[in-house]
Amino acid sequence: DAGVIQSPRHEVTEMGQEVTLRCKPISGHNSLFWYRQTMMRGLELLIYFNNNVPIDDSGMPEDRFSAKMPNASFSTLKIQPSEPRDSAVYFCASSSSHVEETQYFGPGTRLLVL
């Protein structure tokens, strides 16, 4: 198995632009998580999907952030408009079971908003 796949690996954009991050979970996993990692705040859960349905989006910072999971093999995290404070590493993770079980992380997308 290729593991969790994320794209792009790096993204540099200017403030105000739309950013779309993509994730392909491990085949057969029914839970998908988006995390954000910064030096100041550590690793934060943004949103959690189970069977393609958003279960917990309480970590989504504000309305500028949105996430979708149109099918079991694809999810997107969109930031529109982007701001410099959104600069971080965004990780996607998937799990075959419940939230508290083992999660498998992708390599991350390093986002820099100028």
Added chain:
Amino acid sequence: SQQGEEDPQALSIQEGENATMNCSYKTSINNLQWYRQNSGRGLVHLILIRSNEREKHSGRLRVTLDTSKKSSSLLITASRAADTASYFCATDAITGGYNKLIFGAGTRLAVHP
């Protein structure tokens, strides 16, 4: 304060020495996990210990869990330079009505050849 907090924040040792990292948490848990993150990479799951377990081994890793003290420790024996990474504990906690996996701030381990 966080559900899971690691101690120390940073640890520097020589190859061959043992490395011990600690994690404390605040609420009841179903299980506790340890993850490793190499610089610039994603987190990799190392070991999961359930609340009814006290100790678990995996290769050079030994994890203990003391639910009465709400603490766990990760021991890496005979460390190698390749063990240099950040190590995170993660615990499940209900916040805002949802069950989440909460990660601590991590321990940065440096193993010198």
